[in-house]
Amino acid sequence: MNTEERTADSQQKCIVIFALVCCFAVLVALIFSAVDVLGEDEDILNDDNCSDICQVVLVENIPEDISISHEGTTSLTAGLHGLLDLAQKSVEIVSPWWDLNSTEQDSRFPQAKQGRLLLHRLMGLKAQGVQLKVASGMTSSPELKLLSHYGAEVRYLNMTALTKGELRSSFWVVDRKHMYIGSAAMDWRSLSTLKELGIIVYECRCLAVDLHRIFNLYWQLEYREFVPAIWSKRLSALYSKEEHFSFHLNGSQAKAYISSSPNIFRPKDRTTDIEAIFRVIQDAKRFICISMTDYLPLLSSSPHNKYWSRIDGMLREALILKHVRVRLLISCREQTHPLTFNFLWSLQSLCIQTANCSMEARFFSPRVRDDGSPQGVHHHRYVVTDNSVYIGNLDWVGNEFVFNAGAGLVVSELGRSSTLAERLKSVFDRDWRSLYAKPLQPNKIPTCSSSAGVSKGHTGHTEDTGSPNASL
Ligand SMILES: *[C@@H]1O[C@H](CO)[C@@H](O)[C@H](O)[C@H]1NC(C)=O
Ligand SMILES: *[C@@H]1O[C@H](CO)[C@@H](O)[C@H](O)[C@H]1NC(C)=O
Ligand SMILES: *[C@@H]1O[C@H](CO)[C@@H](O)[C@H](O)[C@H]1NC(C)=O
Ligand SMILES: *[C@@H]1O[C@H](CO)[C@@H](O)[C@H](O)[C@H]1NC(C)=O
Numbered sequence: 001m002n003t004e005e006r007t008a009d010s011q012q013k014c015i016v017i018f019a020l021v022c023c024f025a026v027l028v029a030l031i032f033s034a035v036d037v038l039g040e041d042e043d044i045l046n047d048d049n050c051s052d053i054c055q056v057v058l059v060e061n062i063p064e065d066i067s068i069s070h071e072g073t074t075s076l077t078a079g080l081h082g083l084l085d086l087a088q089k090s091v092e093i094v095s096p097w098w099d100l101n102s103t104e105q106d107s108r109f110p111q112a113k114q115g116r117l118l119l120h121r122l123m124g125l126k127a128q129g130v131q132l133k134v135a136s137g138m139t140s141s142p143e144l145k146l147l148s149h150y151g152a153e154v155r156y157l158n159m160t161a162l163t164k165g166e167l168r169s170s171f172w173v174v175d176r177k178h179m180y181i182g183s184a185a186m187d188w189r190s191l192s193t194l195k196e197l198g199i200i201v202y203e204c205r206c207l208a209v210d211l212h213r214i215f216n217l218y219w220q221l222e223y224r225e226f227v228p229a230i231w232s233k234r235l236s237a238l239y240s241k242e243e244h245f246s247f248h249l250n251g252s253q254a255k256a257y258i259s260s261s262p263n264i265f266r267p268k269d270r271t272t273d274i275e276a277i278f279r280v281i282q283d284a285k286r287f288i289c290i291s292m293t294d295y296l297p298l299l300s301s302s303p304h305n306k307y308w309s310r311i312d313g314m315l316r317e318a319l320i321l322k323h324v325r326v327r328l329l330i331s332c333r334e335q336t337h338p339l340t341f342n343f344l345w346s347l348q349s350l351c352i353q354t355a356n357c358s359m360e361a362r363f364f365s366p367r368v369r370d371d372g373s374p375q376g377v378h379h380h381r382y383v384v385t386d387n388s389v390y391i392g393n394l395d396w397v398g399n400e401f402v403f404n405a406g407a408g409l410v411v412s413e414l415g416r417s418s419t420l421a422e423r424l425k426s427v428f429d430r431d432w433r434s435l436y437a438k439p440l441q442p443n444k445i446p447t448c449s450s451s452a453g454v455s456k457g458h459t460g461h462t463e464d465t466g467s468p469n470a471s472l
């Protein structure tokens with residue numbers, strides 16, 4: 001074999017190897033495109049655009065005729081409009097449902113018009129050069145149709161097929177720089193008759209990009225009937241319970257990360273909500289204050305309902321073994337499951353005749369207006385301890401964590417100056433001491449639907465059936 005032949009031979013080999021490599025590359029590209037959106041620019045973060053100095057405000061909706069004052073919090077409506085004022089490029093919204101058009105409610109609830117005003121702002125975004133993107137679990141929402149008519153990009157997730165649950169996530173990401181997360185949905189009630197709480201973080205690209213990744217995950221699940229086995233790298237969490245984002249929040253040194261649910265919506269490194277709550281409860285040294293719409297440690301799955309001990313167990317451990325003081329403020333409304341009281345009473349009775357054990361539960365009953373409609377249904381979903389804050393989207397009901405999609409923000413502050421935790425604690429104390437909070441009495445189940453005859457239409461929303469219903 002002469003040199004020429006040898007060269008030709010190795011050239012042929014090269015071509016074959018090259019072809020194989022090409023095939024392989026195409027195959028890999030195909031596999032990954034299955035979970036990737038083409039054309040989505042990578043979120044590159046560097047020291048220039050990953051600021052570690054962020055600002056935070058707590059936002060609340062306190063219904064008009066509820067005698068509770070803003071405890072250093074901003075109004076939710078003002079906060080959301082403020083975010084839209086800041087928006088220059090994009091606004092990404094996830095909401096469990098859409099019901100902002102309040103035209104028919106305006107006469108009964110003057111504040112209801114806030115819903116319509118917000119809807120009009122969202123309709124006008126495109127004209128200002130701002131792209132609105134909405135991920136939703138609702139197939140046929142007239143409001144989302146309207147928004148797409150005005151230039152919004154709307155993507156639908158078939159949650160029934162994906163998780164057998166619902167999309168309960170409620171957050172905003174603005175310009176991948178500012179974010180809102182909290183209990184309020186895009187619902188006129190959230191801006192008027194419901195008592196809501198959320199958090200807005202400004203100028204915090206790192207955290208906002210991480211939340212944007214959760215948005216992107218929903219975005220990529222459009223039209224899918226099953227959850228992909230491999231997630232794109234672009235969906236991996238930037239921060240987790242092991243690796244927090246360290247920054248300055250309103251001047252105080254803090255650590256934060258974002259959690260999400262359910263388990264199967266979990267790309268690499270993402271901490272689940274239940275793990276985040278576990279960590280927050282475990283890290284508490286002195287007290288745990290929980291403000292929730294529903295508390296029900298049950299998992300209703302056919303054919304049998306099951307006791308779902310995850311959070312209940314953590315609280316028992318904190319009470320008995322670690323002597324942490326626990327207080328639970330739960331909503332008392334028509335949809336409140338009667339077993340809620342039994343479970344809370346069971347927790348409370350753990351402390352009977354036990355030294356250094358303190359557990360108290362109270363129920364927040366809304367004010368009932370003359371026309372029978374409740375004002376100020378307690379819709380909060382947060383925990384605050386002596387060192388951390390968790391603000392999330394899901395109720396503390398087994399089914400929520402197992403089937404529904406949600407997200408949460410955990411912030412721990414270091415050192416003595418804990419701005420956020422202190423602020424949230426005073427919000428909790430304000431509600432706890434308010435005239436609407438009723439203590440849990442032994443052997444007595446409070447009547448939460450005292451307003452007999454209230455038509456169901458305006459007592460909140462069907463969302464609140466996260467609790468196993470009458471089948472129990
Ligand atoms: C951060 O800056 C880099 C280069 O300066 C840019 O490529 C990247 O897109 C920026 N990231 C975000 C989230 O804006
Ligand atoms: C809101 O609802 C009313 C009555 O249902 C309807 O006439 C109106 O067009 C709606 N507005 C928008 C902006 O969809
Ligand atoms: C969602 O998925 C379920 C189960 O696969 C299917 O029956 C239903 O038609 C789907 N809904 C839509 C709107 O595609
Ligand atoms: C209860 O707390 C007090 C004061 O912190 C402590 O002195 C006492 O030993 C504790 N008792 C028990 C049983 O842990």
Ligand SMILES: *[C@@H]1O[C@H](CO)[C@@H](O)[C@H](O)[C@H]1NC(C)=O
Pocket residue numbers: 055056057058072250419420423
């Ligand atoms: C953070 O600082 C801003 C501006 O100074 C203030 O409005 C806000 O209430 C502060 N947030 C908290 C949680 O203290």
